[in-house]
Amino acid sequence: MNSMLVTLVLLLLLGFAYQTGWSRSSRLAQVEGRLHSKPIYHGALVAIWAIVPALLILGLWALFGTATANTRFRTLTSAVVLASAFGTGAIGLYLARNRISARFRARNEVERIIRYLLIGCSVVAILTTLGIVLSLLGEALRFFTFVSPVDFFFGTVWNPRFSSVGTGSGDFGLLPLLWGTVMIATIAILVALPIGLMTAVYLTQYAKPKTRNIIKPMIEVLAGIPTIVYGFFALVTVGPALAGLGAMFGLDIRATSALTAGIVMGVMIIPFISSLSDDVIRQVPRALRDGSLGLGATESETIRRVILPAALPGIVGAVLLAVSRAIGETMIVVLAAGNSPYLRLNPGEPVSTVTVTIVNQLTGDTDFSSPQSLVAFALGLTLFAMTLVLNIAALFIVRRYREQYE
Amino acid sequence: MMNALREDLTQMNMVVRQLAVDTDLYTLPSTTIRTPDLEPQPVKIKARNVNVFYGEKQAIHDVSIDIPEKAVTAFIGPSGCGKSTFLRCFNRMNDTIEGSRVDGLIELDGRSIIDRSLDVVELRARVGMVFQKPNPFPKSIYENIAYGPRIHGLVRSKADLDEIVERSLRKAGLFDEVKDRLHDTATGLSGGQQQRLCIARAIAVSPEVILMDEPCSALDPIATARVEELIDELRENYTIIIVTHSMQQAARVSQRTAMFHLGNLVEEGPTEKIFTSPEVKRTQDYITGRFG
Amino acid sequence: MSDTSSSLPQQRQHSTIRAGIAKRHARERRFRAYGIAAICAALTAVAILFGMILYKGVPAFWQANVELEIFFDPEIIKVPExxxxxxxxxxAELEKQQLAWERQVTMVNWNRVxxxxxxxxxxxxxxxTKQALSIIExxxxxxxxxxxxxxxxxxxQTVTVNLLASANADNWLKGNIDRNLPDAQQQLSAPARALADRLLEEGTIRFAFAWHLFTNVDSRSAPASAGLAGAFMGSLYMMLVVIVLAVPxxxxxxxYLEEFAPKNRFTDFIEVNINNLAAVPSIVFGLLGAAVFINFFHLPLSAPIVGGLVLTLMTLPTIIIATRSALRAVPPSLRQAALGLGASKTQTVFHHVLxxxxPGVLTATIIGVAQALGETAPLLLIGMNAFVAAVPGTPFEQSTALPVQIFxxxxxxxxxxxxARTSAAIIVLLALMLALNAIAIYLRTRLERRK
Structure with missing residues (x-):
């Protein structure tokens, strides 16, 4: 109700300011002939000067005011804030209105403001990264006041206990989780790389354009499926099927295991690898292919000995991105990996991963004072650092590769 | 307007070709070709009534020609006249283009090469190709040369391979320049060196015919001169067909010249004759720079 | 073959090549077969996935209903007028009286009815009685x-009323549970099972389309009546937040990056940032949301507004990258023409290029929204996995989301x-995403055709 009213007043201010600028400059145009800028720019500029200060004050108050304001003076403070916001708005309007003249370059100023706005949009990406780094680092440092980094990064036992038992009593060893993550990602890549790469090779080198246009989107459907669906698929279908298959051969494979999660994650990553490799392979110049075929090589010899080696850096980049995605994947492992944080070699056994543990330690808990929940941020920091390195390396390799053939 | 002109030209061409058939050009016994200053050469490649289509579009109209062995034949003509397309028929590189179709007769040593029963792998080992832009593989110089012999299984030992690499590089006149960096990447060579490397790469599988598709168009004059020299040397052992849009180049390196225009063969004969006293007016016009 | 003109070593070489050709062609065929096998494997995965979801989920859209002749017996319903x-x-007084009356009505033993x-x-x-009631939700x-x-x-009076059969009865009638299991492992007692079978035979129990799946909210006490309405609204609010914030x-x-940014370190830094953010695991965005929006700004837990903010940050790189490629597809001649006529850079971009x-921007939006719609992990960290038995009225109220509901x-x-319920919810989610993607593909082909 209240916010509706404020919005309405803001809109009124906006409309009034624009109208003021527009009509004043139009009248001026009748007297003085041509103006430097069209009236709409004068109107827009006045509107900006009126609305921005008001919005700034209201925004700051909305962000920080609620946290600090004393309940007893809430009505009073909000009245003061609103009055000052609209007051500054009115002052801005008045000042901007007085600047209107025939020579005044309103368009240039509006365009400059637009450009600042666009820069502001771009800076959001930097702020996001900064926010991620600062929040993860801050909370992780708080965690390290409870548990030493050495125990965390090199500990082989994960058993955090519950926060109610007493702080700092559990074991927070990262290695079992890291091992599970690496094992599942490895299985996923082992599944996805041959299938994805051969798919890309076939679609780029052999398939007729028509076939390609049908099959490519069909495989890319896999990329659009939410990960929770894959998780459910792993839990309900793949896990029991693998367990049954294992039993047939006398192997003990659990329904929820590293193998289950890894295979399903591999399926999820297939389109990722296939479309990235597709792009990369198609960037290999046709001249190389012709050169090899012209020497009498068969198509597969050309692909294996010329095209794939030439595309190798790009494919490596694609695989690095795929690995980064695999280690950051959450829902599949939450549902299908079995959540059992022990160092085990057998992929048929349940494991746990960094992402699963983040979910387990933080779900529904907003009290960030115990190491049991703060550890989620230390884990998140580890995850972020790992994916950052992989992503940057992949970006660098792929960029170098593009430059080579441009 | 343009279409009408083109039609006229085609009409004219038909008449001219009919005339050409009546002259001695095509009535010669087709096993040898006489060229001034040369021994009569046996025919290496014989083409009769060749048509090439890309989808609906016809790129080559009814071309017949004989290519002499161990001599350089140049295909000249304005760009888009179909000379490259025709060249690519000789090792069936047109197969790699979706929707292309070739009919007529092309024989290599008396055996049809359009016939699908002839394996394209075998054909291309006998008819090598050098492309417009140097296209060395992104591997070492050594590996580039070794590529052909390796895939065809021509070598048994490392020593064999070393020998082939050295011999091919020597034949291409490149050995002395690169002998100290055989294992450096080939893309580091200069454009002219790269093109000679590509020629060496083609030679390494000992082809009988080498097709060159405007091999000097991406090179500077000095590198061009070097490659032209090389072509002249190679003539001793190989049948060479070179496509070029530079008439000077054709005059310098070739013994026989064929002039193409709009997908038709306009005139063919000893290079000297084509350049000094062409029988067809269009050839004369092209050579003197009236069009092209 | 008459190789008369070839030299002797050349002839030897030809025979070597010819000897190896069969083997090389076999290898070529094998390689091709690997390619086809890879594609088949990928397509099989698609087929099994969708097959399984449909097989399990479609039956859940039909649920057992019991059609009963309800007699509003004055003997049992002893309430004043x-x-x-x-x-x-x-x-106010009237309202108070009516509420008291309603409380009395609630106290009636409806189970007896x-x-x-x-x-x-x-x-x-x-x-x-207990066993009989166990077949009704x-x-x-x-x-x-x-x-x-x-x-x-x-x-x-006596009225015909359709009541939902209980989840256990539905299971039994659909054969989701093995009918040969001993009593101890059955969810319903033997008489209740016999009753359910009997009623189905007589047509009293019928399977009807489960509209309540779309109109009801989640329920723990009455699982057969649980629906997706709450989760759907939650997701809708989040999508709105994403569209309002992430798109502009x-x-x-x-x-800025495509049209205005100068080539310098700063621009490069932004680009690396965006490309990296596009590949940061979604759960990290959840941690960001928990630490910044919930813990620092004290925004409400489990609220779609927070989920929307987190998803906005997550989809931003996707939208930026897709929009940039759309901008890059605009031929430079268009910009040059506009600039040549004296338009300023800004006018050129906003009046002519944009x-x-x-269609490209719209496609980018849809791709981003579809990505946000299917995301689960970050939402778990900001408390959206709480059980909520109400449709949220505003983005600030507690809510869940479609993928979280599936979880x-x-x-x-x-x-x-x-x-089966989960599979049905997945079908709903996938149908929404397919619809979004179909729109995106339609727009993209239209865009490409116009070019």
């Missing part, structure tokens, strides 16, 4: 109460029933 407005009575109706439907089945009594509250005139920010950012890319349902103890 509904209070009517009296002259001189304040509205239902039980009587069941007995009438199958008079010869020997069964005790527990929300049945509230339905009867609501009917009565709305129309007290029903007292003493993303398009603005893309315009309008051409609208919650798959974890329900009543495995037999909720496996």
């Amino acid at each position: 509904r209070p009517q407005p009296q002259p001189g009575q304040s509205p 239902i039980k009587a109706a069941i007995r009438k439907a199958a008079p010869d089945v020997e069964i005790d 527990t929300n049945g009594r509230y339905e009867l109460r609501d009917m009565f509250v709305n129309d007290p005139g029903l007292l003493g 920010l993303g398009v603005g950012s893309a315009i 309008p051409v890319t609208y 919650l349902w798959q974890g329900n103890e009543n495995r037999n029933f909720f496996e």
Whole structure:
């Protein structure tokens, strides 16, 4: 109700300011002939000067005011804030209105403001990264006041206990989780790389354009499926099927295991690898292919000995991105990996991963004072650092590769 | 307007070709070709009534020609006249283009090469190709040369391979320049060196015919001169067909010249004759720079 | 073959090559077969995935309904008449009286009413009350109460009412549970199972399309009546937040980077940032949301507004990258033409370049929204996995989301029933995403055709 009213007043201010600028400059145009800028720019500029200060004050108050304001003076403070916001708005309007003249370059100023706005949009990406780094680092440092980094990064036992038992009593060893993550990602890549790469090779080198246009989107459907669906698929279908298959051969494979999660994650990553490799392979110049075929090589010899080696850096980049995605994947492992944080070699056994543990330690808990929940941020920091390195390396390799053939 | 002109030209061409058939050009016994200053050469490649289509579009109209062995034949003509397309028929590189179709007769040593029963792998080992832009593989110089012999299984030992690499590089006149960096990447060579490397790469599988598709168009004059020299040397052992849009180049390196225009063969004969006293007016016009 | 003109070593070489050709062609065929096998494997995965979801999920859209002759028995429903407005009575007082009356209605033993109706439907089945009631979903009594509250005139009348069968009865009738299992492992007692079978045979129980899946909210006490309405609204609010925030920010950012940004370190840094953010695991965004939005700004837990903010940050890189490629597809000649006519850079971009890319921007938006719609992990960290039994009225109220609802349902103890339910929810989610993607593809082809 209240916010509706404020919005309405803001809109009124906006409309009034624009109208003021527009009509004043139009009248001026009748007297003085041509103006430097069209009236709409004068109107827009006045509107900006009126609305921005008001919005700034209201925004700051909305962000920080609620946290600090004393309940007893809430009505009073909000009245003061609103009055000052609209007051500054009115002052801005008045000042901007007085600047209107025939020579005044309103368009240039509006365009400059637009450009600042666009820069502001771009800076959001930097702020996001900064926010991620600062929040993860801050909370992780708080965690390290409870548990030493050495125990965390090199500990082989994960058993955090519950926060109610007493702080700092559990074991927070990262290695079992890291091992599970690496094992599942490895299985996923082992599944996805041959299938994805051969798919890309076939679609780029052999398939007729028509076939390609049908099959490519069909495989890319896999990329659009939410990960929770894959998780459910792993839990309900793949896990029991693998367990049954294992039993047939006398192997003990659990329904929820590293193998289950890894295979399903591999399926999820297939389109990722296939479309990235597709792009990369198609960037290999046709001249190389012709050169090899012209020497009498068969198509597969050309692909294996010329095209794939030439595309190798790009494919490596694609695989690095795929690995980064695999280690950051959450829902599949939450549902299908079995959540059992022990160092085990057998992929048929349940494991746990960094992402699963983040979910387990933080779900529904907003009290960030115990190491049991703060550890989620230390884990998140580890995850972020790992994916950052992989992503940057992949970006660098792929960029170098593009430059080579441009 | 343009279409009408083109039609006229085609009409004219038909008449001219009919005339050409009546002259001695095509009535010669087709096993040898006489060229001034040369021994009569046996025919290496014989083409009769060749048509090439890309989808609906016809790129080559009814071309017949004989290519002499161990001599350089140049295909000249304005760009888009179909000379490259025709060249690519000789090792069936047109197969790699979706929707292309070739009919007529092309024989290599008396055996049809359009016939699908002839394996394209075998054909291309006998008819090598050098492309417009140097296209060395992104591997070492050594590996580039070794590529052909390796895939065809021509070598048994490392020593064999070393020998082939050295011999091919020597034949291409490149050995002395690169002998100290055989294992450096080939893309580091200069454009002219790269093109000679590509020629060496083609030679390494000992082809009988080498097709060159405007091999000097991406090179500077000095590198061009070097490659032209090389072509002249190679003539001793190989049948060479070179496509070029530079008439000077054709005059310098070739013994026989064929002039193409709009997908038709306009005139063919000893290079000297084509350049000094062409029988067809269009050839004369092209050579003197009236069009092209 | 007459190789008369070839030299001797050349001839030897030809025979070597010819000897190896069969083997090389076999290798070529094998390689091709690997390619086809890889594609088949990928397509099989697609087929099994969708097949499994459809096979399990489609039956859940039909649920057992029990059609009972309900007699609003005055013997059981002993409540006074509904209070009517009296002259001189304040509205507040009337409301208070009516509420008291409704409380009385709620206290009525509606189970007895239902039980009587069941007995009438199958008079010869020997069964005790508890067992008989176990085949009707527990929300049945509230339905009867609501009917009565709305129309007290029903007292003493007999009405045909459709009540949902309980989840256990639904399981049994659909054969989701092995019929040969011993009593101890069955969810329903033997008489209740016999009753359900009997009623199905007589047509009293019928399978009907489960509209309530779309209109009801989640429910724990009455699982058969659980629906997706709450989760759907939650997701809708989040999508709105994403569209309102991510699209302007993303398009603005893309315009700056593609059209205005000078080539320098700073621009490079932004680009690396965006490309990296596009590949940061989604759960990290969840941690960001938990630490910044919840812990620092004290925004409400489980609220779609927070989920929307987190998803906005997550989809921003996607939208920026897709919009940039749309901008890059605009031919430079268009910009040069506009600049040549004296338009400023800004005018060129906003009046000439941007309008051409609208379909591309729309596609980028849809890709981003679809990505946000399917995301689960970050939402778990900001408390959206709480059980919420109401449709959120505003983005600031507690809510859940479609993918989170799927996560919650798959974890329900009543495995037999909720496996199908979960699959049905997945079908709904996938249908929404397919619809979004179909629109994106349609727009993209239209864009490409126009080019």
